[in-house]
Amino acid sequence: MxxxxxxxxxxxxxxxxxxxxxxxxxxxxxxxxxxxxxxxxxxxxxxxxxxxxxxxxxxxxxxxxxxxxxxxxxxxxxxxxxxxxxxxxxxxxxxxxxxxxxxxxxxxSRQLDDGERGFSFRHDGPLDMRFNSEGSGQTAADVVNTYSVEDLARIFRRWGEEPQAKRAAKAIVAWRETKQPFSRTFELKDCLHAALPVRRKKKAKQVDPATRCFQALRIAVNEExxxxxxxxxxxxxxxxxxxxxxxxxxxxxxxxxxxxxxxxxxxxxxxxxxxxxxxxxxxxxxxxxxxxxxxxxxxxxxxxxxxxxxxxxxxxxxx
Ligand SMILES: C[S@@+](CC[C@H](N)C(=O)[O-])C[C@H]1O[C@@H](n2cnc3c(N)ncnc32)[C@H](O)[C@@H]1O
Structure with a gap:
């Protein structure tokens, strides 16, 4: 099978x-x-x-x-x-x-495992996430670099079911204003790791704090x-x-x-x-x-x- x-x-x-x-x-x-x-x-x-x-x-x-x-x-x-x-x-x-x-x-799986596609926080690469990376739509970097705290929080809450959506959104906006605009997956991962507590599930593996926000961004970028x-x-x-x-x-x-x-x-x-x-x-x-x-x-x-x-x-x- x-x-x-x-x-x-x-x-x-x-x-x-x-x-x-x-x-x-x-x-x-x-x-x-x-x-x-x-x-x-x-x-x-x-x-x-x-x-x-x-x-x-x-x-x-x-x-x-x-x-x-x-x-x-x-x-x-x-x-x-x-x-x-x-x-x-x-x-x-x-x-x-x-x-x-x-x-x-x-x-x-290939999209997830190919760092150059930018879908996963497990691989460093351009923060893209478009299914058609040859197309003209906005990338995940465009979203995190231009959306307001409210809009980012709404995306993370609605499509990532992230309980700390506002906190993640605020951290992203603070990062891009005080450091530099996001261009790499690892920059976003580092930002989210610093902002969000690690959640431990009973009997299950620990969930990476970046998981839900990455998923939400992918859904938003591709209007899934x-x-x-x-x-x-x-x-x-x-x-x-x-x-x-x-x-x-x-x-x-x-x-x-x-x-x-x-x-x-x-x-x-x-x-x-x-x-x-x-x-x-x-x-x-x-x-x-x-x-x-x-x-x-x-x-x-x-x-x-x-x-x-x-x-x-x-x-x-x-x-
Ligand atoms: C889970 S995979 C499908 C795997 C496939 N059933 C197999 O057995 O190999 C989902 C695929 O859907 C594509 N996809 C996502 N949204 C799509 C859309 N709106 N229209 C067409 N393809 C889409 C992705 O690019 C990805 O290749």
């Missing part, structure tokens, strides 16, 4: 692929191709599968294309965000509606929740009846967004509960297949600790 892979160890690989293929059909989308682990199993499991792989990161797309080249024309790729799915489908002449869409959110929200608004337009949607998230905010949207689409009607008869006429469009999220097994987490916060939700399109 857990094959060695110097790129990225795929999380909930077998579970995700089983759910994706459980409705039949042959056109599928992997909206977060990454190292191509899910994609490879999808293409290997059924010979008639054709897959569109999307990733915002040109480097990930390049590496995955090389890994999957033996599948030839069965794999199409497109660079950009899964949030603009319609554009990608059209660009590679894929059908407008497909039989399954997979999102495996967040970062891949905006991308997810946009996708959740529109994905049913691109699923055939019986088509599967499978989403693996690593952050409680993402998982909550997925859960609520699935529930809303499964309910349909948006009339106030006290209205005796439905007036909106909105039919349910989704059937939830995983009543509770699926978590990685203990065995998987032992093998790949990065899987520990993953949870998978699956649903099928019914109209």
């Amino acid at each position: 857990f094959e060695p892979d110097d790129w990225h160890i795929t999380v909930l690989r077998d579970e995700a692929v089983q759910w994706m293929l459980s409705g039949g059909g042959r056109h599928f989308v992997d909206g977060t191709l990454g190292g191509g682990g899910h994609a490879e199993l999808l293409l290997r499991t059924r010979e008639d599968v054709e897959l569109l792989g999307i990733d915002r990161d040109p480097e990930a797309l390049h590496q995955a294309t090389q890994r999957l080249q033996s599948f030839g024309e069965r794999l199409k790729t497109s660079q950009g965000s899964y949030a603009t799915l319609a554009t990608h489908l059209e660009a590679v002449s894929f059908p407008e509606k497909v039989d399954g869409i997979l999102l495996d959110l967040g970062v891949n 929740l905006v991308q997810l929200e946009t996708f959740l608004e529109t994905f049913t337009e691109h699923l055939n009846v019986g088509g599967r949607i499978v989403i693996i998230s690593f952050h409680s905010l993402e998982d909550r967004m997925v859960k609520r949207r699935f529930q809303a689409l499964a309910k349909g009607c948006i009339c106030p509960p006290d209205l005796p008869v439905c007036g909106c006429g909105i039919e349910p469009s989704l059937q939830i297949l995983t009543r509770k999220p699926i978590w990685p097994s203990d065995e998987e987490v032992t093998h790949n600790p990065r899987a520990r916060s993953a949870r998978l939700r699956a649903a099928k399109c019914i109209i």
Whole structure:
């Protein structure tokens, strides 16, 4: 099950692929191709599968294309965000509606482990954090060097769930005003280490004080929740009846967004509960297949600790 892979160890690989293929059909989308682990199993499991792989990161797309080249024309790729799915489908002449869409959110291991990408406080490098570092969007350095204390604190609180968000934000602003603007990951790490107390979790490993702020900055730089929200608004337009949607998230905010949207689409009607008869006429469009999220097994987490916060939700399109 857990094959060695110097790129990225795929999380909930077998579970995700089983759910994706459980409705039949042959056109599928992997909206977060990454190292191509899910994609490879999808293409290997059924010979008639054709897959569109999307990733915002040109480097990930390049590496995955090389890994999957033996599948030839069965794999199409497109660079950009899964949030603009319609554009990608059209660009590679894929059908407008497909039989399954997979999102495996967040970062891949190579992005985290490559200091030059600036995602991790464990490696010194430019404070970048953009999924597409060839693009023009703002970097993490731009954010920490220009945002106010209030805006930084809001990011750290909301997207990092950092209890000392204000303290971290104040320390960052004081650092850039008294020392120099941030340009390296280790400068930010040193600043956060000086400002934030080490939190010790019972029975668990100590959490590095920089963890939550780095995560929050990555989410802010890449507008990750905006991308997810946009996708959740529109994905049913691109699923055939019986088509599967499978989403693996690593952050409680993402998982909550997925859960609520699935529930809303499964309910349909948006009339106030006290209205005796439905007036909106909105039919349910989704059937939830995983009543509770699926978590990685203990065995998987032992093998790949990065899987520990993953949870998978699956649903099928019914109209
Ligand atoms: C966890 S990895 C996917 C790993 C992949 N499932 C595998 O098995 O190798 C997440 C990938 O999603 C990409 N990504 C993040 N946000 C994205 C977005 N909005 N659109 C497309 N790709 C995105 C990242 O660049 C990263 O390569």
